[in-house]
Amino acid sequence: MRVKICGITQPKQSVAIANLGATALGFICVPSSPRYVTIEQIQGAVGQLPKNVDRIGVFANSSIAEISQTVKDSGLTGVQLHGDESPDFCSLLGENLGNIEIIKALRVRSFEDLNLAANYTKYIDTLLLDAYHPQQLGGTGHTLDWEMLQNFEPSCPWLLAGGLTPDNVVAAVNQVKPDGIDLSSGVEVKPGDKDLDKVALLFKKLRG
Numbered sequence: 693m694r695v696k697i698c699g700i701t702q703p704k705q706s707v708a709i710a711n712l713g714a715t716a717l718g719f720i721c722v723p724s725s726p727r728y729v730t731i732e733q734i735q736g737a738v739g740q741l742p743k744n745v746d747r748i749g750v751f752a753n754s755s756i757a758e759i760s761q762t763v764k765d766s767g768l769t770g771v772q773l774h775g776d777e778s779p780d781f782c783s784l785l786g787e788n789l790g791n792i793e794i795i796k797a798l799r800v801r802s803f804e805d806l807n808l809a810a811n812y813t814k815y816i817d818t819l820l821l822d823a824y825h826p827q828q829l830g831g832t833g834h835t836l837d838w839e840m841l842q843n844f845e846p847s848c849p850w851l852l853a854g855g856l857t858p859d860n861v862v863a864a865v866n867q868v869k870p871d872g873i874d875l876s877s878g879v880e881v882k883p884g885d886k887d888l889d890k891v892a893l894l895f896k897k898l899r900g
């Protein structure tokens with residue numbers, strides 16, 4: 693299963709988390725986030741990563757020019773769109789970025805939100821479902837209603853995010869059966885500072 697750990701800020705932690713088993717790391721390129729990292733910080737963090745670990749830049753309502761420049765300068769292998777980007781925006785971005793993974797995040801509070809997924813799947817590589825929060829775009833620590841996802845079968849791979857922790861991850865995966873998972877605050881000491889013991893416990897639980 694694909695496991696993405698998001699909100700990495702420290703080079704040392706990025707290598708340690710990859711060694712523990714993460715298949716993708718996320719770097720927050722949203723200036724208002726407490727987990728925001730600059731291009732230089734991303735360069736430092738991805739430099740020593742094994743080649744097979746995906747490096748995903750997380751953006752929210754950035755322009756195509758801004759995203760393309762960041763991808764080019766920092767060696768990202770994918771982008772995650774966590775704002776109000778439209779299907780047309782995803783399609784245009786895909787044309788601009790070529791062989792770079794596009795992940796579209798939807799913040800879900802109702803079936804109406806969930807049904808939006810169908811509008812995106814032909815323009816993106818991967819869908820990510822996160823919890824909705826009125827003041828925060830992501831990294832909220834809130835779970836979404838897993839019951840709603842019982843029969844969710846989009847026509848592209850998808851990741852479950854939102855409030856996952858070493859304690860609830862096995863139940864989430866068994867109930868919802870996503871193609872992968874994404875965690876941030878559930879494996880943190882504080883925003884941007886990952887707790888490596890919690891990350892290790894996460895992989896232990898997943899392997900068990």
Ligand SMILES: O=C(O)c1ccccc1NCC(=O)[C@H](O)[C@H](O)COP(=O)(O)O
Nearest residue numbers: 698725829830831832833854855876877
């Ligand atoms: O994490 C942030 O600070 C953030 C800020 C703005 C947009 C997106 C952000 N995070 C996106 C992620 O991929 C998180 O991993 C996802 O929201 C899950 O977070 P959590 O509930 O803390 O596991």
